Amino acid sequence: SASGPLTNKKILVTAGPTHEPLDPVRYIANRSSGKQGYAIAAALRNLGADVTLVTGPTSIALPAGINTVRVETAREMMAASEAALPVDCAIMCAAVADYRPSIETDHKIKKERGGLTNIPVAENPDILKTVSQLQTNRPRLVIGFAAETDDVLCYAEAKRKRKGCDWIVANDVSPGADCPMGGERNEIILITDKGDENWPQMPKDEVARRLAVRIGEALAGPSLV
Numbered sequence: 001s002a003s004g005p006l007t008n009k010k011i012l013v014t015a016g017p018t019h020e021p022l023d024p025v026r027y028i029a030n031r032s033s034g035k036q037g038y039a040i041a042a043a044l045r046n047l048g049a050d051v052t053l054v055t056g057p058t059s060i061a062l063p064a065g066i067n068t069v070r071v072e073t074a075r076e077m078m079a080a081s082e083a084a085l086p087v088d089c090a091i092m093c094a095a096v097a098d099y100r101p102s103i104e105t106d107h108k109i110k111k112e113r114g115g116l117t118n119i120p121v122a123e124n125p126d127i128l129k130t131v132s133q134l135q136t137n138r139p140r141l142v143i144g145f146a147a148e149t150d151d152v153l154c155y156a157e158a159k160r161k162r163k164g165c166d167w168i169v170a171n172d173v174s175p176g177a178d179c180p181m182g183g184e185r186n187e188i189i190l191i192t193d194k195g196d197e198n199w200p201q202m203p204k205d206e207v208a209r210r211l212a213v214r215i216g217e218a219l220a221g222p223s224l225v
């Protein structure tokens with residue numbers, strides 16, 4: 001693989017949605033194409049990092065030269081992420097389903113029997129929060145994403161504190177022409193301990209490239225812990 005500022009750095013990236021099965025034909029999921037996460041994994045690889053990509057189901061090509069672990073559910077994503085530790089940096093781009101059906105059946109639920117009007121759910125593990133709050137093996141730099149439709153900055157800053165991660169990449173996913181979901185471009189606010197930076201709208205590959213450079217700079221500096 002390429003050598004660069006991230007050579008010898010291990011980095012975990014989660015990407016894509018999770019699918020939480022209800023019966024053989026149905027699942028609960030979030031909207032996520034996986035594009036931004038895959039672009040970040042590829043950009044980190046290009047700077048020499050040893051990248052593990054844990055991805056939920058997507059319909060786009062996997063980036064080459066990266067250890068890729070394909071998962072379906074949030075619990076599988078949690079287990080695969082823990083298995084990738086220790087790492088220098090973890091970037092949680094995945095759109096993890098907050099809830100899963102607490103029953104899963106091998107038989108298709110029949111609507112004629114009213115089976116879909118009351119789906120019991122259980123809370124999924126929060127991978128970002130768990131990794132951010134690890135007592136041992138906490139990555140030096142943990143980065144979360146915040147997709148919001150309102151008060152983007154306010155909710156994203158609250159999320160950074162609540163989860164215990166170091167940086168948050170926030171974006172506005174209000175429906176409309178500039179909504180990044182599924183598209184090729186993104187406009188983000190990078191929230192770090194030093195404040196907020198509004199980046200102009202740019203292709204997802206360029207967001208990824210610039211984030212990878214910033215991660216390289218952060219991991220090159222002295223450890224704060």
Ligand code: C5P
Pocket residue numbers: 014074092093094095096097098124125126127128129143144145146147159
């Ligand atoms: O709480 P919310 O889903 O808005 O937080 C988004 C951030 O948390 C993203 O970085 C996402 O990957 C991460 N997350 C996670 N596990 C969950 C829920 C969210 O890692 N169960």
